Amino acid sequence: MECEQLRDIVQNFRFHPQDAQGYNRVLLQLFGYLGHGKSSFINSCKFVLDGEYKIIAEAGIKDGGLTMERKSYRVTDSITLVDNRGFGFMNDFEKIEIYAQLGNFLPLDETVVWREDFGEIMGRIEDADMDPNYSDYTVPVFIYSVQKMIHTEEESEVKRFLKACQEMTGIVPIVVLTHKTSANYIAMEQKFKCLGAEVVIGVENYTSDDHRKTIEKHMGILNILKNALEDVQFHVNYNRDLRRERIERKKFLLRMVHDSVTAKKQKEDSRSFNPGSNPTERQRGTEKGSSCMIL
Numbered sequence: 001m002e003c004e005q006l007r008d009i010v011q012n013f014r015f016h017p018q019d020a021q022g023y024n025r026v027l028l029q030l031f032g033y034l035g036h037g038k039s040s041f042i043n044s045c046k047f048v049l050d051g052e053y054k055i056i057a058e059a060g061i062k063d064g065g066l067t068m069e070r071k072s073y074r075v076t077d078s079i080t081l082v083d084n085r086g087f088g089f090m091n092d093f094e095k096i097e098i099y100a101q102l103g104n105f106l107p108l109d110e111t112v113v114w115r116e117d118f119g120e121i122m123g124r125i126e127d128a129d130m131d132p133n134y135s136d137y138t139v140p141v142f143i144y145s146v147q148k149m150i151h152t153e154e155e156s157e158v159k160r161f162l163k164a165c166q167e168m169t170g171i172v173p174i175v176v177l178t179h180k181t182s183a184n185y186i187a188m189e190q191k192f193k194c195l196g197a198e199v200v201i202g203v204e205n206y207t208s209d210d211h212r213k214t215i216e217k218h219m220g221i222l223n224i225l226k227n228a229l230e231d232v233q234f235h236v237n238y239n240r241d242l243r244r245e246r247i248e249r250k251k252f253l254l255r256m257v258h259d260s261v262t263a264k265k266q267k268e269d270s271r272s273f274n275p276g277s278n279p280t281e282r283q284r285g286t287e288k289g290s291s292c293m294i295l
């Protein structure tokens with residue numbers, strides 16, 4: 001398909017009133033580790049759709065940590081991209097925060113704080129029921145740079161994480177591999193497919209240093225957006241019971257919180273029997289030295 005045609009499809013996507021079940025926008029929620037290219041992906045999408053390169057989502061620190069807010073960017077009448085704070089450690093607190101975001105339990109455009117406080121997040125999840133959001137159709141997008149390595153022992157963690165994201169949205173996350181041309185993309189694509197990803201697409205983001213238009217980069221970005229819309233259309237064609245789904249998601253989330261609290265307590269108990277033998281997850285991350293590599 002030609003680039004122009006693809007762009008028209010993306011730009012003209014609308015929910016049909018008779019089958020939309022009250023949806024009025026697609027939220028592409030980006031998540032991933034620090035510095036893997038989430039904000040650059042938003043700037044790239046905007047560039048491809050509008051034709052002018054502007055930095056709308058601040059990007060640029062090699063090891064990440066720049067974006068602290070979960071911020072929404074409208075890119076067409078029906079599509080909004082949501083940038084996010086990058087994971088540091090992918091510990092239970094960070095994961096539960098992301099699951100709650102994906103399940104539309106938390107408001108957009110707020111600073112993201114990885115609080116080690118399960119009671120606090122449960123309070124925020126309860127507050128969401130004051131004004132439940134049924135109009136946003138969330139598509140999870142996991143951004144990962146091919147320049148980073150997934151260690152074997154971390155793979156099962158990512159696999160569980162992608163599965164849980166599916167539980168929270170009904171959609172298998174689209175995996176976007178950034179820095180496509182700078183390392184072994186094919187091996188990384190295979191790896192993510194083995195971890196349960198259905199759609200893995202490589203891109204070379206446009207950046208402030210290099211935003212010379214290329215057909216390959218344009219097509220890569222547009223293909224991701226088209227895939228997301230096809231996923232939405234596929235699911236909308238099956239009438240969904242949104243209220244029931246929301247209840248199931250809330251139960252899933254609360255079970256995760258419960259399991260995490262239990263695991264934390266067990267860890268603390270075993271440490272008090274055996275002091276000094278068991279560093280915390282946060283300390284372990286620091287010892288390895290590179291937070292963005294730790295899953």
Ligand SMILES: Nc1nc2c(ncn2[C@@H]2O[C@H](COP(=O)(O)OP(=O)(O)OP(=O)(O)O)[C@@H](O)[C@H]2O)c(=O)[nH]1
Nearest residue numbers: 035036037038039040060064065066067086179205
């Ligand atoms: N060559 C190249 N550089 C990229 C690509 N994606 C991102 N970058 C660069 O990588 C760095 C980090 O990119 P960001 O978009 O800020 O990453 P992020 O995931 O938003 O990071 P934080 O929000 O800071 O955690 C920047 O210097 C970008 O210019 C890519 O596909 N190719």
Ligand SMILES: [Mg+2]
Nearest residue numbers: 038039066067
């Ligand atoms: Mg960012």
